Amino acid sequence: MLRLALAYLRERSLLSALNVLLLSLAVAMLVILLNFSAQMSDRFERDAQGIDLVVGAKGSPLQLILSSVYHVDMPTGNIPLSSIDLLRGDPAVARVIPVALGDNFRGFRIVGTEESYAQLYDAELAEGRMFTANSEAVLGSKVAEETGVTLGQQFVGSHGLVGDDGGAHEHHPMETVGILAPTGTVMDRLILVSVETVWDVHGIEHDHAHGDHDHGEDGHSHDHEAHDHGEAAHSHDHEAHDHGAHDHEAHDHGAHDHGAHAHGAHAHDDAPAAIAEPAEEQPMRAGGFQRPDALAPEVTALLVTYRSAAGAVRLPSMINRQTDMQAAVPAVETTRLLSMLGVGIDGARLFGWLLALIGGLSIFVALLNAASAREGELALLRMMGANKLQVFGTIIAEGVIIATAGAILGLLLGHGLLAVAASMFRPVQEMGLDPLHFEPAEITIVLLVIAIGVVAALIPAWRVFRADLTRILARAT
Amino acid sequence: MASPVLEISDLRLSFGSREIFNDFQLSLDPGNHTLLLGPSGSGKTSLINLVAGLLSPDSGTITVDGETMSGLSASARDDLRRRKIAVIFQTLRLISALSVRQNLLLAQKLSGVARDNDKVMTLLEAVGIETLADQRPKQLSQGEAQRAAIARALVAEPALLIADEPTSALDDANAGKVAELLLKTADDMGATLLVATHDARLKDNIPAAIELQSLETAVAA
Incomplete structure (x- = not known):
């Protein structure tokens, strides 16, 4: 069924790619913010070690x-x-x-x-x-x-x-x-x-x-x-x-x-x-x-x-x-600086999550339309022997694949942009930002984005799950 | 004598006050080819849905290849359908996102038959579209698509092959070819064939017919 989900995504490749892109931009933004704030905080702490x-x-x-x-x-x-x-x-x-x-x-x-x-x-x-x-x-x-x-x-x-x-x-x-x-x-x-x-x-x-x-x-x-x-x-x-x-x-x-x-x-x-x-x-x-x-x-x-x-x-x-x-006192001043920067970072982070939710909404709309458009085919799948869960899983898989692809691409994009920034901008270099550093919280971002994909696919999948096969067949044949 | 592949006894079905079947009886032996004739609204589709386990009758029993459908849970009916029954529709033929070959391979997988590409190609050859194996459904003509649908239905080696208006969308030439193909491939596979249609052209190919006339009782022709 995973192959079928992939085939359906390929069938409307442009829309799928746009949804992946939207999510990847959100993930990239969140990854950049996460690394920037975490590495900056770590760096501040390390650089001020032993200085009272x-x-x-x-x-x-x-x-x-x-x-x-x-x-x-x-x-x-x-x-x-x-x-x-x-x-x-x-x-x-x-x-x-x-x-x-x-x-x-x-x-x-x-x-x-x-x-x-x-x-x-x-x-x-x-x-x-x-x-x-x-x-x-x-x-x-x-x-x-x-x-x-x-x-x-x-x-x-x-x-x-x-x-x-x-x-x-x-x-x-x-x-x-x-x-x-x-x-x-x-x-x-x-x-x-x-x-x-x-x-x-x-x-x-x-x-x-x-x-x-x-x-x-x-x-x-x-x-x-x-x-x-x-x-x-x-x-x-x-x-x-x-x-x-x-x-x-x-x-x-x-x-x-x-x-x-x-x-x-x-x-x-x-x-x-x-x-x-x-x-x-x-x-x-x-x-x-x-x-x-x-x-x-x-x-x-x-x-x-x-x-x-x-x-x-x-x-x-x-x-x-x-x-x-x-x-x-370094501890006081860096706390003050991080607090000032924190407002901006929090705002940008909020925007990043908003972007991720928009991505989820876009997946939801795309899958809802797709599920409606191919309800006949999904009924045919049932007639071919697929059970309700398999058909339900096909739509969920589409949401998960888009979200996972968006998350992975976003990770690469985020670290790539950090690398570009580190190579081009002096302040970033001076901050000692490591573009290849992986923050454990990035896993959380990936999981949350995949969860968004699952949630976005739930309603379309549930509609198909609950659909009256005989009515669909009557409409589709 | 072998037991019937499809046996329907004392079937009753109503939608509200509208009675569709009242003590309907039907028995199809292995290898039988039977037409289910009747105008729109005569209950052909309801009968297909009942046999396919998509509908539950008010009373009566439906037995497919020795397994009684009545009283089974929805998932058990799904499983029985998966193993024993294949349905060909008038327009709903293939999964659009997959190639013809992939459609057949998926049908094998869903019905629990081992994936066998050689068998798939043999079947496509039997219906005369082996050169179109890697085409998408939208690249096929109506006739080619219906041939592919027949191959898709038979690849799962069903005991009972049901065709719902398989030729209604086709011209005379194609309708005849598809009917012949249905008979031949069903024979080759040893499947029992039940064709529900209002297309009288098929009487030439499939003489045995059951006519649903007044939404009540089938009359054997």
């Missing part, structure tokens, strides 16, 4: 989280380097990881940070080693895969966070010293360098006192004297990196080819505040890069892990009230 608090420049807390944790938005600005010591000195803080943003390589963000940032995501080296000196870079797995950069190769970052428009830092090539194994987190899409590398690339003079923050979780046990290279060491370092001219007074942007950065339009870009590109409303530092005090080393944000719950009670309010910085 993010401290950054005043502005939108959500923007701070998005830029510093998920790396999908522009930073709110920069904060003074001294904030690291401020937080590391707090007994309620277990770990402070600095994040300095400002450049990208082929769209992948270059993050000035410390080794502990990779440890945050349990990132392990697939090749090479972690960076130990300036201009050394460690690539996330996706970066290496998509750019083709291999161990030992040099690359040049571009100013800005989203492409090559900001101009390349030709004079500061970075060497790939390590490639991380995939983590399934934002780490896969990042290029890690030391904070000093970011400063150097942007011509920001600094001493190496920051280095003593690099190698510990708590940051309290470092021997500052042992790591304080002072001016001499600084000069040495800059010579090594061809930054001999990084003198505050004689900060020669021309020598660094910063003309390409359109400094006139983005004076803040090359100032410390512009290590990260601030939000548009971020006030430009007075005097821009021409003022020596504007070139003080800064970082974009600090990722904080509490040592105790007391930190959660005290630190955010202390930072927000008593400093020029803001503290944002």
Whole structure:
């Protein structure tokens, strides 16, 4: 009887195809929404693992989280380097990881940070080693895969966070010293360098006192004297990196080819505040890069892990009230973001189910018409020996076949569209959406759509089941 | 002597106050070919429905190939029909979505006979449309479609073959051919044939006839 149902569907192939298409569009939409919301939620959770608090420049807390944790938005600005010591000195803080943003390589963000940032995501080296000196870079797995950069190769970052428009830092090539194994987190899409590398690339003079923050979780046990290279060491370092001219007074942007950065339009870009590109409303530092005090080393944000719950009670309010910085809690902001997005997603999901119901209604109308049109043939089937259940099953089978085909096609279409979106749209790539990921709830969608097909076929099938065969034969013969 | 393939005894059937059969009797021996003649409304179709188990009589018994229809449940009547009876209609001949060959294969399956493509082709050859085996019903002429319907009915190897107005839609030439074909194939298959019709042309081919005249009692001709 399944063959007969298929034959009937083939007989009116256009109508059948349209019904399949309608259902597949509904399923595709639901699959896309499901994967988008589920993967985004998972991603948010994974990327924020171990980060209790993010401290950054005043502005939108959500923007701070998005830029510093998920790396999908522009930073709110920069904060003074001294904030690291401020937080590391707090007994309620277990770990402070600095994040300095400002450049990208082929769209992948270059993050000035410390080794502990990779440890945050349990990132392990697939090749090479972690960076130990300036201009050394460690690539996330996706970066290496998509750019083709291999161990030992040099690359040049571009100013800005989203492409090559900001101009390349030709004079500061970075060497790939390590490639991380995939983590399934934002780490896969990042290029890690030391904070000093970011400063150097942007011509920001600094001493190496920051280095003593690099190698510990708590940051309290470092021997500052042992790591304080002072001016001499600084000069040495800059010579090594061809930054001999990084003198505050004689900060020669021309020598660094910063003309390409359109400094006139983005004076803040090359100032410390512009290590990260601030939000548009971020006030430009007075005097821009021409003022020596504007070139003080800064970082974009600090990722904080509490040592105790007391930190959660005290630190955010202390930072927000008593400093020029803001503290944002990733869990709170992502919940807020998901809640905002949730309204739209719920609306779209409702539309998707509405589309599925319209598909079901279309199947119902098609089968009702078909059952009426071929009532004589169904009676003939009975005369040929089919029982009532077999005839009933033929019509139900038609509904199930259409719904199943629609569901399967919808699954393929949904994942196909996700793949297209992931390959074409940068935000989707940055979100790390995996088009091949299969959400268990997709099975529920498929089953519900098949159920719609069954329900749509029930009434036509029931009418045939209940039909008076003698009357049909009298009409049909 | 072999027992009748169809035996109807004391059959009574009424629709409301309208009496269709009153103590109707009929007996058809194996291999018999019989016409059931009568004008429209004479009860031919009702008799076919009764024999096919689609209708239950008010009283009386109908026995097909030794199995009594009366008193059986609807599903048991379905099963008896499936195994013993095949019906050919005037216009309702084949399943439109299937090819001629697929129609015959489906008929085999539904009647519980093993699917046998060779047998199907042999039967199509017997009715002269083997070259049309893979055509859809709508691609056939009226005569070809009726031949296919005969093949479809016989492929299930029924004990009783009932034809309801098999030639009414056909011209004289085709009507004669179809009648001859019905007789020949029924003979070949050993099936008992009951042809219900108002088409008097068939008297030439099937001399034995029962005439339903006044919606009451059949008179053997």
